[in-house]
Amino acid sequence: xxxxxxxxxxxxxxxxxxxxxxxxxxxxxxxxxxxxxxxxxxxxxxxxxxxxxxxxxxxxxxxxxxxxxxxxxxxxxxxxxxxxxxxxxxxxxxxxxxxxxxxxxxxxxxxxxxxxxxxxxxxxxxxxxxxxxxxxxxxxxxxxxxxxxxxxxxxxxxxxxxxxxxxxxxxxxxxxxxxxxxxxxxxxxxxxxxxxxxxxxxxxxxxxxxxxxxxxxxxxxxxxxxxxxxxxxxxxxxxxxxxxxxxxxxxxxxxxxxxxxxxxxxxxxxxxxxxxxxxxxxxxxxxxxxxxxxxxxxxxxxxxxxxxxxxxxxxxxxxxxxxxxxxxxxxxxxxxxxxxxxxxxxxxxxxxxxxxxxxxxxxxxxxxxxxxxxxxxxxxxxxxxxxxxxxxxxxxxxxxxxxxxxxxxxxxxxxxxxxxxxxxxxxxxxxxxxxxxxxxxxxxxxxxxxxxxxxxxxxxxxxxxxxxxxxxxxxxxxxxxxxxxxxxxxxxxxxxxxxxxxxxxxxxxxxxxxxxxxxxxxxxxxxxxxxxxxxxxxxxxxxxxxxxxxxxxxxxxxxxxxxxxxxxxxxxxxxxxxxxxxxxxxxxxxxxxxxxxxxxxxxxxxxxxxxxxxxxxxxxxxxxxxxxxxxxxxxxxxxxxxxxxxxxxxxxxxxxxxxxxxxxxxxxxxxxxxxxxxxxxxxxxxxxxxxxxxx
Amino acid sequence: xxxxxxxxxxxxxxxxxxxxxxxxxxxxxxxxxxxxxxxxxxxxxxxxxxxxxxxxxxxxxxxxxxxxxxxxxxxxxxxxxxxxxxxxxxxxxxxxxxxxxxxxxxxxxxxxxxxxxxxxxxxxxxxxxxxxxxxxxxxxxxxxxxxx
Numbered sequence: 001x002x003x004x005x006x007x008x009x010x011x012x013x014x015x016x017x018x019x020x021x022x023x024x025x026x027x028x029x030x031x032x033x034x035x036x037x038x039x040x041x042x043x044x045x046x047x048x049x050x051x052x053x054x055x056x057x058x059x060x061x062x063x064x065x066x067x068x069x070x071x072x073x074x075x076x077x078x079x080x081x082x083x084x085x086x087x088x089x090x091x092x093x094x095x096x097x098x099x100x101x102x103x104x105x106x107x108x109x110x111x112x113x114x115x116x117x118x119x120x121x122x123x124x125x126x127x128x129x130x131x132x133x134x135x136x137x138x139x140x141x142x143x144x145x146x147x148x149x150x151x152x153x154x155x156x157x158x159x160x161x162x163x164x165x166x167x168x169x170x171x172x173x174x175x176x177x178x179x180x181x182x183x184x185x186x187x188x189x190x191x192x193x194x195x196x197x198x199x200x201x202x203x204x205x206x207x208x209x210x211x212x213x214x215x216x217x218x219x220x221x222x223x224x225x226x227x228x229x230x231x232x233x234x235x236x237x238x239x240x241x242x243x244x245x246x247x248x249x250x251x252x253x254x255x256x257x258x259x260x261x262x263x264x265x266x267x268x269x270x271x272x273x274x275x276x277x278x279x280x281x282x283x284x285x286x287x288x289x290x291x292x293x294x295x296x297x298x299x300x301x302x303x304x305x306x307x308x309x310x311x312x313x314x315x316x317x318x319x320x321x322x323x324x325x326x327x328x329x330x331x332x333x334x335x336x337x338x339x340x341x342x343x344x345x346x347x348x349x350x351x352x353x354x355x356x357x358x359x360x361x362x363x364x365x366x367x368x369x370x371x372x373x374x375x376x377x378x379x380x381x382x383x384x385x386x387x388x389x390x391x392x393x394x395x396x397x398x399x400x401x402x403x404x405x406x407x408x409x410x411x412x413x414x415x416x417x418x419x420x421x422x423x424x425x426x427x428x429x430x431x432x433x434x435x436x437x438x439x440x441x442x443x444x445x446x447x448x449x450x451x452x453x454x455x456x457x458x459x460x461x462x463x464x465x466x467x468x469x470x471x472x473x474x475x476x477x478x479x480x481x482x483x484x485x486x487x488x489x490x491x492x493x494x495x496x497x498x499x500x501x502x503x504x505x506x507x508x509x510x511x512x513x514x515x516x517x518x519x520x521x522x523x524x525x526x527x528x529x530x531x532x533x534x535x536x537x538x539x540x541x542x543x544x545x546x547x548x549x550x551x552x553x554x555x556x557x558x559x560x561x562x563x564x565x566x567x568x569x570x571x572x573x574x575x576x577x578x579x580x581x582x583x584x585x586x587x588x589x590x591x592x593x594x595x596x597x598x599x600x601x602x603x604x605x606x607x608x609x610x611x612x613x614x615x616x617x618x619x620x621x622x623x624x625x626x627x628x629x630x631x632x633x634x635x636x637x638x639x640x641x642x643x644x645x646x647x648x649x650x651x652x653x654x655x656x657x658x659x660x661x662x663x664x665x666x667x668x669x670x671x672x673x674x675x676x677x678x679x680x681x682x683x684x685x686x687x688x689x690x691x692x693x694x695x
Numbered sequence: 696x697x698x699x700x701x702x703x704x705x706x707x708x709x710x711x712x713x714x715x716x717x718x719x720x721x722x723x724x725x726x727x728x729x730x731x732x733x734x735x736x737x738x739x740x741x742x743x744x745x746x747x748x749x750x751x752x753x754x755x756x757x758x759x760x761x762x763x764x765x766x767x768x769x770x771x772x773x774x775x776x777x778x779x780x781x782x783x784x785x786x787x788x789x790x791x792x793x794x795x796x797x798x799x800x801x802x803x804x805x806x807x808x809x810x811x812x813x814x815x816x817x818x819x820x821x822x823x824x825x826x827x828x829x830x831x832x833x834x835x836x837x838x839x840x841x842x843x
Contacts, residue, residue, distance in 0.1 A: 084825055085807035088799065232835035269831070319833050322825030329828070468821035470834025498834065499824070508815045512796055516789045519779045522771060525792070526722040526818060533819035 008056040008359075009689060011382055011400060012408045013366045013419070015059045015066060016142020017335040017671060018658040018678045019410030021199065023055055023342040025292070025682045027358050029283055031693040038290065038686045038693075040282040041345070052357040053689060055342075056400070058382075060102040060411075062390055063362040065140030068340045074309035077330070080145075084326050092146040092625060095326045096139045101387035101395065101563050102365050105135040105414065107623065112609055118569075124414070125559045125569040132572045133610050133623030134451050136412045140362065141336040143412060144671065146325040147625070148472045149266040149332045150495065151202050151672040153193050155213050156186040156220070157482050158666030161546075165487040171639065172443045172549040180547055182663040183635035183644040186220075189676050194224065195281050195294050196675035197264075200333045201305055203228035203317075204264030212259065212482045227302055228269045230262050231317060234498045236465035236537065237262075237475040243596040249588045252485065258592070259478045263495065266333035266671075267317045267471060268304035278302040281679065289687035292679060308336045321499065323472045324625075332471075363387050364398070366411075367565040369438050371425040371651065372403065379407045379438070379654045385563045393562040406653050406688055410678075413660035414568040417446035417553045417630040420641075420656070422566055439631070439648040439656060444641050446554055448547035448632055449572060450665045452624035453610070455541040455582050456497075456504045457589040459598040464534035467500040473540075474498060480588065481667040490544040490581035493667040494588075500536035501601070503622070508533055537598060541585035542624055543578055544665050553630050579614040582621065626670050631660040633677070645684035646677065653688070657681055709754050713738055716757035719774055720788050721795045723814055728795060731812035733805070737794055740805050745787070753787045 010026060012019045031051040032039045044050050059066055064076045084095035093106050109122025110131045119126040126132060136143045159182040161167045168177035204226040209217060233241075241260045248257040277298045283290040306314035307330035314329035323332050330337070343360070344352040363386055370381035380403045385395040409416045423438035439445055477494035485491075501507040508529070515528050545551075551573060555566035593600050604611060608620035634640020637649035646661050648654040659674045666673070714734065718725050728734060741750060760777055764770035778784040794800055798809030811826040820838035822829055 081825065082807050085810045086804050088802050088804065090824075232832045234834045235837055238835075316831040318828040318830055320825050320828040321822070321834075326825060328825055466820050466838050468816070468819055468824070469829070469838070474834075500819075508819070509797055509799075512793060512815060516792060519775070519785070521720045521774060521779065521788065521792060522722045524722075529796075529815065530818045533815070 007054070007401075008405050009053040009692060010055045010406045010408060010685070011402055012055060012057045012410055013382070014142065014410040014412070014415070014658070015057055015061075015140050015335065015339055015360065016410065016412065016658070017144045017338065017675055019057060019408070020141070020335040020338040020342060021675060021678050022408060022410060022657065022682060022685065023057055023358060024199075024338045025281060025679065026053060026055055026685065026689075027342045027345070027355055028281070029053070029686060031689070033693070036690070036694060037285050038283055038690055040280065042280060042282070051693060054357045055359070057358070057360040058364040058366050058384060059140055059360060059362045060365045060415075061139035061362060062097055062099065065097075066339070066360050066362045068308055068336060068343055070309040073336070077307075077309065080326055081328050084322070090325060091135075092325045093135055093137050096137050096145065097390055099138065099390050101363075101390070101393055102138050103561060104138045105568075107133065107135045110609055120559070123561070123567055125556070125567050127569065127571045128573070130572050130574055130612075131609055132449065132451065132570050133621070134625045134627050135623070136414065136625070136627055141334050141339065143625070144334040145336075147334075147671055148324050148669070150473060150476075150669045151197065151200060151204075151264045151266045152476070152493070152668040154186065154666040154668050154673050155211060155482050156215060157213070157486075158664060158668075159185050161486065161664055165484070167487065167546065169547055170549055172447060178639050180664050183633055183640070184677070189673075189680070190222070191294070192292070192676035192680045193672065195292065195679050196672050198227055198279050198294060199281065199338060199679070200266040200672065200675065201228065201268060202226045202264050202266055202672075203231045203269040205230040205262055208262050209264070210259040210261055211478050212256075212480075225272050225274045226264060227272060227275045228304060229272050231265050231267060231269050231471060231474055233262050233474045234467075234470045236461075236467050236498060237496055239461065239463070239465050240496055240537070240596060241475065244592060247595055249479070249591045251584050251587060254485070256479050256483070261476055261478045263474060263476050265471065265474075267323070267327070268306070268315055268331040269317060271302050271304055275302050283683070283686050289690075290683045292683055305337055306330065308340050317471060319470055321469055321471070361386070365563060365565060366419055367422055367563075369407065369419065369423040369654075371423065371438055373425060373427050375403065377651050378403055379651050382407060385565065387563065395563055402653065404692065406655065406685060406692070408655040408657060408685070410657045413449070413627045413630045413658060414553055416656055416658060416660050418555055418566060418568050420445045420631070421553075421555045439641050439650050439654060441637055441650050442639050442641060444549075444632055444639060446630050447549045447552045448629035449551045449553055449570065449627070450545040450547060450629040450662075452542040452626045452665065452667075453545060453574070453578060453582070453621040454624045455543065455585055455619060455621045456538060457541070457586065457593070457600070457602045458501045458504055458536065458538045459593055459600045459602065460532070460535040461537050462535075462597040465537060466534050467498055467536050467538075468502070468533070470498045472498060480585070485584070488577075488580065489584055490546070490578050491667050492541045492543045492581060492585055495540045495542065497538035497540055499538070500533060501538055503538065507536060539589055539592070541582070541589065542667065543581045543585065543621070544667050545578055546575065547629055547632065547664060548573070548575065574612065579612060579619070582619045583614050583617065586617075586619065626659070626665065628659040628662040628665055628670050628674075631656045632663050633661045634663060644677070644680075646681040647684055655681060655685060709751070710738060712754045712758045712761070715761060716754070717791060717795060719770060720792050721814065723795065727814070731795075731814070733798075733809055733812055736805060736809070740800060741791070741794075744800055749783075749787070753784060756784055
């Protein structure tokens with residue numbers, strides 16, 4: 001057992017978007033002992049007295065994945081691309097290393113569950129009754145390496161479903177009801193959305209964002225433009241918009257007008273001149289601590305940020321049409337871009353140099369925290385296992401003393417609760433010894449696991465739309481994202497998918513196989529394939545799942561990984577609220593298909609992995625990769641794991657950040673929202689650091 | 696420069712037959728097939744994957760079809776009756792077509808290039824996802840050659 005020597009101010013677990021954002025923002029700030037305040041590096045006078053804060057990041061993925069000098073990062077990333085080319089099943093995790101010592105959930109491992117027997121095939125142990133259908137990847141940069149990049153904000157009512165629509169959920173293991181309002185509202189989060197959109201580099205047209213909300217665009221966005229101009233909508237989008245514009249869909253005898261919106265996206269287009277100069281996210285001192293602002297006093301023009309290894313590559317989306325699982329030119333944002341800004345800072349000569357106060361240790365799997373009950377329940381140690389190679393299971397046990405440091409768990413929504421649940425400590429209450437797990441006074445750690453349930457419908461458009469081109473999705477139908485129906489069934493967002501039927505049917509391979517079975521060859525085969533493939537359209541219905549205390553990540557010492565660390569054990573079910581929504585979404589799909597003259601090829605069968613009967617009709621769905629909710633934020637320590645700054649209620653030096661903090665899911669892709677509140681959490685972290693430096 | 700490869704114990708003549716029957720089965724010209732840069736790779740891969748006798752039988756059947764067909768219509772009919780109606784032969788034909796269209800044999804890519812050179816993407820006026828990127832905004836308009 002070895003003890004890490006240097007004392008660090010902050011320990012961050014995970015190099016995904018949450019961890020990288022915090023690392024970048026913290027390393028951009030220093031302590032000014034004269035003022036007794038944390039200040040932005042740009043405002044620091046050249047004085048020797050400035051004190052740097054020292055950050056250690058721990059990453060479970062391979063060493064190669066976090067080496068971000070040009071040569072290493074290009075070599076590693078090109079290897080991801082080569083692997084993607086060779087993999088037969090081009091699923092989200094396919095380009096990235098599959099690690100024996102630090103496995104990742106993979107959708108290829110997910111199987112139908114026959115209770116009470118769990119599906120143990122992959123990394124997750126799934127008790128169901130419904131398999132959880134989404135995956136994540138443990139690699140430098142995290143799952144942003146294979147996210148699609150769609151970045152809508154949440155809507156104001158998403159933050160107050162109890163207040164607005166009277167929805168309440170059960171408390172854990174009880175029939176007593178509790179609220180699912182967030183501890184913050186849209187207005188509070190709005191400036192941080194702008195910061196997240198700056199850091200990610202969002203392309204979009206504010207004036208074209210139409211949502212079914214009472215707030216006008218000027219209220220919702222304010223006087224604002226995205227950093228870059230809209231990503232062009234696909235030829236297919238234009239055909240569908242032309243056919244649906246001005247029409248509506250009838251649900252529950254209510255007419256809902258169809259709003260078709262170009263999606264804001266975290267991929268590079270042309271910088272918008274109206275956005276002005278580039279910005280700095282900077283802490284300002286306020287009475288109670290710090291407030292982050294998007295400072296516009298920079299002189300440099302805003303520029304699209306290209307690939308990590310070469311800034312002159314990927315300055316525009318080039319239409320690779322492979323955003324999931326990998327953008328070959330990194331025109332799509334991934335967290336390595338933010339991590340690189342944490343690792344490399346500009347020196348006096350305006351050269352990028354390696355920042356000496358940020359250390360990243362890879363192949364380091366954090367599995368437990370120690371709590372010092374005698375010292376205010378501080379997190380006193382972080383325990384990790386450092387493995388030596390991707391195929392071997394030997395490791396070195398390491399312990400990091402954190403009694404004077406701030407610990408930030410920034411792993412995904414499976415790993416954060418897994419680590420917390422594995423962090424047991426004993427306290428004495430009324431003379432009795434009681435066992436507790438970290439940050440879990442509310443019993444909400446690991447609960448409320450959510451994902452968008454993606455119901456897909458597909459068919460043939462009456463004329464060629466030339467799908468399989470462009471980013472995965474460039475338009476969404478926003479009409480069903482909010483409305484009074486939410487008191488009865490889930491809201492949803494409907495992205496139009498540019499990649500034909502590749503998701504539900506594995507086109508074009510399945511089309512070829514079908515036509516070959518019918519004995520086609522030569523010019524006839526060509527004609528049939530051309531006809532079929534150029535007309536394929538795919539609609540998504542991404543159904544909001546409510547928090548449910550029974551949908552949870554737990555651990556169980558029967559199920560361990562190769563390093564002897566507990567695997568996430570999942571219990572997961574649907575409720576009628578979501579099932580009814582899929583019925584309504586299918587009705588909406590049928591009406592839209594009819595208006596467009598689309599020949600419906602949608603088929604749901606009993607063999608589908610995620611399938612159910614509702615009102616005598618079968619529905620099937622897929623996961624969206626939106627793994628959220630397992631350490632919810634709230635306004636009350638009794639029913640949430642963290643406060644709105646992602647700070648644990650139970651431990652004075654612990655933050656838990658990431659998608660797991662989401663109180664509810666809404667209908668937007670979660671990465672932008674988690675980035676916004678993660679950025680906001682830095683205000684509280686800076687306040688804690690100020691105290692640490694003064695001690 | 697013309698490179699003539701003697702491949703295993705099958706002489707050049709069979710390679711030509713392979714290219715001709717590939718043209719007839721896929722509907723892509725020999726020239727288009729050659730533009731993948733993978734013709735010899737595919738040929739040797741099939742030789743390794745099938746019993747040599749089976750492959751020679753397939754090529755002999757193909758050769759006979761070409762010898763007795765004097766126009767495209769006759770050729771199509773001969774392929775339909777002598778290859779596609781014979782389970783053993785049609786199975787190989789399906790494999791050969793899939794190899795050219797998708798770059799896979801029995802579900803696996805031959806190498807990282809075979810994925811990128813799949814001909815199916817040309818049929819839909821697109822490109823293999825993640826390769827041969829057509830450029831910013833190209834997806835917003837009707838593709839070139841879409842009126843063919």
